Amino acid sequence: MTVVMVGAATVLPSNPTLAELATPAHRVPGPADPGAHITLRGLRYKDHATRLALAAAQVALVDARMWDGDRLTVDGNRVAVVVSSNYGNADTVCRAVETIARESTAGTSPMDLPNTSSNVVASSVAIRFGLRGANVMLCNGLTSGLDALFWARMLVRTGRAAQVLAVGVEPDNAVVRRLTGDENVLDGAAAVVVEHPATARERRVPARARYAAYERAAGVDQCLSRLARHASAPAAWYAPEPSAAGTDVLTGLRRHDLARVWGQASGALGVLQCAAAVGHFDGGGAGPVYLVNGGAPERVTAGVVLDAPGAVG
Amino acid sequence: MSWSITGTGAVASVGANVNEIFDNLCAGLSGRRPLQVFDRSRYTSPFAYEMDDRGEESGDVPGRATRWLLAAVEQAAREADLGDDLSGVPVIVGSGLREHRSMELWHRTGVPFDGERLHFGAALQDRFGVTEAYCVANACAASLYALALGADLLAEGGAPAVIVAGVDMVTESMFGLVERMNPVPPQEVRPFDRQRRGAVMGEAAVAVVLRPADSPYQGRARATLRGVGVNCDAFHVTAPSAEGIAAAIRQAHEQAGIKPESVDLVMLHGTGTLLNDAAEASAMQEVFGAHVSTPVMTAIKSMTGHTSGASGLLGLIVAARALAEGRIPPTLGLTEPIDEVAGFRFPFGQSLHRQVDVAQVNAFGFGGVNAVAIVEAVR
Numbered sequence: 147m148t149v150v151m152v153g154a155a156t157v158l159p160s161n162p163t164l165a166e167l168a169t170p171a172h173r174v175p176g177p178a179d180p181g182a183h184i185t186l187r188g189l190r191y192k193d194h195a196t197r198l199a200l201a202a203a204q205v206a207l208v209d210a211r212m213w214d215g216d217r218l219t220v221d222g223n224r225v226a227v228v229v230s231s232n233y234g235n236a237d238t239v240c241r242a243v244e245t246i247a248r249e250s251t252a253g254t255s256p257m258d259l260p261n262t263s264s265n266v267v268a269s270s271v272a273i274r275f276g277l278r279g280a281n282v283m284l285c286n287g288l289t290s291g292l293d294a295l296f297w298a299r300m301l302v303r304t305g306r307a308a309q310v311l312a313v314g315v316e317p318d319n320a321v322v323r324r325l326t327g328d329e330n331v332l333d334g335a336a337a338v339v340v341e342h343p344a345t346a347r348e349r350r351v352p353a354r355a356r357y358a359a360y361e362r363a364a365g366v367d368q369c370l371s372r373l374a375r376h377a378s379a380p381a382a383w384y385a386p387e388p389s390a391a392g393t394d395v396l397t398g399l400r401r402h403d404l405a406r407v408w409g410q411a412s413g414a415l416g417v418l419q420c421a422a423a424v425g426h427f428d429g430g431g432a433g434p435v436y437l438v439n440g441g442a443p444e445r446v447t448a449g450v451v452l453d454a455p456g457a458v459g
Numbered sequence: 460m461s462w463s464i465t466g467t468g469a470v471a472s473v474g475a476n477v478n479e480i481f482d483n484l485c486a487g488l489s490g491r492r493p494l495q496v497f498d499r500s501r502y503t504s505p506f507a508y509e510m511d512d513r514g515e516e517s518g519d520v521p522g523r524a525t526r527w528l529l530a531a532v533e534q535a536a537r538e539a540d541l542g543d544d545l546s547g548v549p550v551i552v553g554s555g556l557r558e559h560r561s562m563e564l565w566h567r568t569g570v571p572f573d574g575e576r577l578h579f580g581a582a583l584q585d586r587f588g589v590t591e592a593y594c595v596a597n598a599c600a601a602s603l604y605a606l607a608l609g610a611d612l613l614a615e616g617g618a619p620a621v622i623v624a625g626v627d628m629v630t631e632s633m634f635g636l637v638e639r640m641n642p643v644p645p646q647e648v649r650p651f652d653r654q655r656r657g658a659v660m661g662e663a664a665v666a667v668v669l670r671p672a673d674s675p676y677q678g679r680a681r682a683t684l685r686g687v688g689v690n691c692d693a694f695h696v697t698a699p700s701a702e703g704i705a706a707a708i709r710q711a712h713e714q715a716g717i718k719p720e721s722v723d724l725v726m727l728h729g730t731g732t733l734l735n736d737a738a739e740a741s742a743m744q745e746v747f748g749a750h751v752s753t754p755v756m757t758a759i760k761s762m763t764g765h766t767s768g769a770s771g772l773l774g775l776i777v778a779a780r781a782l783a784e785g786r787i788p789p790t791l792g793l794t795e796p797i798d799e800v801a802g803f804r805f806p807f808g809q810s811l812h813r814q815v816d817v818a819q820v821n822a823f824g825f826g827g828v829n830a831v832a833i834v835e836a837v838r
Contacts, residue, residue, distance in 0.1 A: 222693065223706075232577060239559050240566040242632035247567060250501045251635040259636040260696035260825060263555060264596035269826020272693040278703070281691035281828050282604065285557055285596040287578045293593055297608065304611045306689070321566070325574035362591050364584070412574075446580060446590050 149299045150353035150455060152309075152346050153210025153339035154424040157183055157201045158332075158408060164425025167418070168384075168402040177318060178334040191257040192270060195234035198335035199267045199315040200274055206311065206337035207275060211351050218276055220349070226279035226307035229268035230294035230314045232287060232413040235261055237321040267315060279307045284413075288387060289362070289440040289448035290314070291416020296360045296450070298340040308345055313337045314417030318409065328389070332411040336418040353455035354424045358434060362448045366395055366438065369447035373436050377451045382426070383436040384419035387411070390441025415439055416450070423452045460614050463680035464834070466541070466668035467776045468534025470527050471763055472508040472661055476534060480773075481780040484788035485810040489762045490661060491647055497631055504644040507629050508661030508764025521561035521570050525582045527664035528552065528626040532587065535622060539668035540678050545587035549618050551609045552579050552594045553601030553625040555768035555824065560630045579626075591618075598824025599730075600689075601625060601768030602665065603832055606775070607687035613671055620676075626664040627767035634660050648765060649792040650729030650758035651736050651800050658730040661764020665772040682779035685817075685833040686714025692827025699735055699823055704742035707829035711819065712746075715833035720750040722833075723815035724781055726774035728823050729758025729790070730765050739821065740799035751802045754819070755811060761791035771822030775832055778818035782836035787811040 154164055159178050162170045177194075180186065180201035189197055207213035212220050238261040245253045260266050265283035272281050280301055286293045291314040298310035316322065318333035346353055359376035363369040366386070373380075382400040387410055404418050405411045411418055419437040427433065433454035440447035467477050472490025474480035490508040496519050499505070510527065513520055536545060558577045565572035575581055578594035597604040602625025609623040637658060638644060645656035670676050672683060688710030692703030712719065728739055744751055759777055760766070766773055781787050789806040796803070820832045 223690075227691070232574065236562065236574075239562060239630070239632045242635060243563045243567055246501050246631055246635045247498075251503070251638050254636055254639050256636070256639050259640055262632050262636050263598050263825040264557060264559075265555075265598045265824070265826050265828065266696060268597075269691065269696055269828060272691040272826070273696065276693050278691055278693045278706075280604075280607070280689045281597070281826065282608070283596045283598075284593065285578050286592075286594050287575050287580050289580075290578075297593075300608070300611055300615065303615060306611070322574075325562070325565075325572075364590050442575075445575075446584060446592075 147303055149302050149340050149357045150343045150346055151338050151355040151424050152341045152351045152353060153206045154421040155202050155205035155209055156334060156336045156421050157198050158334040164421055165429050167404060167422035167425055170407060193235060193238055193261045195231060195315050195317040196267050196270045199229060199271055199313045202335035202337035203271045203311055203313055206339055210339035212309065213275065220309060222276040223278045224308040225277040226301045226310045227268050227271050227277050228282045228284060228294045228298045228310060228312045230284045230290040230413040230417060231267055231316055232285050232290060233316055233322045233325060234267050235264055236325060237319045238262055240321045271313060288412060289446060290413035292437055292439045292448040292450050295416060295420060299357055302340060302342050310340045311337060312340060312417055314414035316412045316414045326410055328410045330409045332409040332414055334408065336414060336421040338417060338420050355427050356453040356455055358451040358453045360450050362446055364444055364446060366441045366447050369449045370395060373449045373451055377434040380434050380436045381432040383438060384422065386438050386441035427454050461672040462610050462613060462669045462684040463672050464667050464682045464684055464779055465670050465676060465678055465680050466535040466539025467681055467779060468531040469665040469773065469776055470530050471663035472510050473763055477776055481777060484759055484762055484777060485786050487789050487791055487809060489791060490764060502638055504638045506646060506659055509629060510662045519564055521564050521572055524558055524560060524626050524628045525579055528579055528624055529582060529586050531664040531666040532622060532624055535666035535668050541620060541668060543587060545589050548620050548622055549591040549612055550583055550589050550622045550624060551605040553605035553768045554594060554596060554627055555598045555601050556627050556630050556633060557594060557596060560628050563631050597828045598826055599767050599770060600822040600824035600828045600830040603687060603771030603822040603830030604689055606832055607689045607830060609669055610684060610687055613669055620668055620670045622666055622668055624666040625769035625772040627769045628662045629660045647792055648731040648760045650731045650761055650790055651796055652793050653795040653797055655731040655736065657732050658765040661766040663763060663766040663769040663773050665769050665776055680837045682782050683835045683837055685835050686711055687830060687832045688714055689830045694827050697825050699738040700827055701738040701741040703827050704738060704823060704829050705745045707831045708742060708746045711831035711833050717817060717833060719747040720753050721817050722754045722819045724778060724787060724818040725754045725756040726778050726820040727756050727758040728821040729760055737799050752804055755787055755813060756803050756805055757788055758790045759788055771820060771830060774820040775834060778820055778834055782815055782818055785812055785814045787813060
């Protein structure tokens with residue numbers, strides 16, 4: 147049994163369409179603005195990563211015809227959430243220890259407590275939209291975004307959920323830049339909705355991409371050769387972070403470097419790639435495509451094969 | 460579908476392996492000590508349930524949570540005859556705070572720290588050759604959530620075994636902000652007691668090896684996992700919901716194919732906070748109804764402290780031993796139970812000897828993430 151993508155969204159600087167993600171007409175520098183997509187009322191104490199994720203989640207749920215503006219149109223008990231982020235709350239944690247060292251715990255704000263917990267993004271998404279199914283916060287390094295898609299599929303396959311909202315988010319701030327050693331880091335979120343093709347048909351929601359395979363291996367080469375067992379002639383591939391190995395692989399194949407365009411995307415990259423692939427298929431683009439994350443030499447690389455929604459398989 | 464637990468491993472403030480931990484808990488030994496690792500002048504809370512393994516170092520050192528996780532995984536893998544080469548074995552780690560403590564030290568003191576070390580994957584690859592590691596940061600329900608995902612992964616086929624682990628240590632940010640929320644600093648964890656004042660953090664790493672129950676593996680199973688229910692209250696970022704907790708318990712019973720009256724032992728989440736204990740007790744009353752006095756219930760955070768994301772799996776390995784040995788650790792410090800636990804049967808003060816066949820393990824976390832596991836004795 148496979149699963150399909152039935153909704154996709156991004157919240158990025160300059161608000162590109164899905165089709166523009168790989169080759170934006172222009173990129174406005176500076177932070178992404180969740181307020182361009184949702185009302186920020188009631189979100190005063192939410193951190194930036196949470197606001198970005200809430201905005202991407204809402205646009206994706208609308209796109210998947212699960213949210214009609216102020217309520218869910220499907221059973222919230224059957225909707226799961228998988229959020230991928232490595233550095234979502236790194237700045238909150240670091241700011242808290244600075245304050246404690248300077249002023250003792252009396253100087254801290256109780257409003258920071260929920261934001262100190264790494265799963266604040268995933269639970270905030272559930273609370274905002276009433277999503278009571280499994281709620282998974284995945285913090286799995288460079289492969290985390292594609293791992294989130296893998297677990298989203300698993301939650302549908304095992305029957306724990308009818309639909310899964312998968313979100314990838316990373317904020318740009320001084321702590322993240324120092325942790326990654328990179329001045330060019332993503333500020334933004336991407337979200338996709340994963341569903342069983344049968345329930346999507348029942349809801350009369352079109353499939354936009356088909357999940358075909360997932361592999362993990364040590365190193366880019368080994369991961370690519372495993373992906374080739376599932377689909378030997380990809381039409382394009384979405385490459386890992388520019389710092390990763392593998393710049394000389396799959397030469398001749400159309401390559402999309404989203405992290406070069408939007409900055410080092412860490413736990414958001416896989417979901418961002420998936421949203422871009424949905425845009426590719428929406429525009430009539432051919433499949434299959436490879437999504438690849440990770441890629442540091444000898445380190446674990448993850449790969450996903452996505453196919454056009456009408457492809458047989 | 461059910462799963463055999465073929466190996467267990469753990470380190471905590473009350474012991475350096477599963478035997479020690481279980482014996483000490485049954486003896487009513489607490490891991491509570493004066494706060495060791497942090498500068499005490501910054502905090503009003505004087506105690507924690509720490510593992511202070513810094514040796515001769517003054518001040519804290521990075522990487523301790525990772526070290527504990529590797530120790531627990533090594534114990535479990537060896538017990539399950541997997542050895543030290545885990546290249547084909549997926550490892551799912553539940554951790555509320557990951558390596559946040561190392562990040563805090565990096566930020567404060569400038570010790571080197573790589574952001575890719577926040578999630579344990581690189582360490583598991585270096586030590587055991589693991590290429591399929593996942594870190595689930597589901598607050599205090601993290602390790603039982605990881606257990607649900609691990610069981611699902613095995614049910615889908617592919618791997619002969621899966622390792623599920625949980626690890627958490629006391630971080631300055633969480634310890635400090637939890638303290639900030641308590642009007643009076645709690646001296647100890649007193650689950651379900653009228654005098655409870657809040658949670659006090661503890662430290663632990665736990666690992667279990669799961670195999671499909673029908674696998675050809677011939678080794679000894681410690682217990683059988685029957686099902687794990689997971690959900691989200693979708694209610695509040697820190698406050699629990701009795702309704703959401705009850706739904707998770709019902710889901711676990713349904714997955715395991717049991718009724719409440721079949722449960723002989725419940726390892727309660729029991730954090731000793733006003734809200735958690737009241738919500739958990741109400742949910743148990745609602746689900747168990749007339750059968751609420753059937754199982755023995757206990758809350759080991761009274762001795763281990765609140766071990767955050769590791770706590771659910773710590774409860775599970777204690778339950779597995781209780782199922783095998785017929786010994787149930789007491790709930791320490793519980794002298795005046797709250798009204799909400801009327802009818803609950805706790806072992807007060809000392810351990811209880813009683814054969815139990817089916818155990819339920821509760822774990823709930825910030826954000827209303829709930830996970831409940833059902834385990835059964837192997838006879």
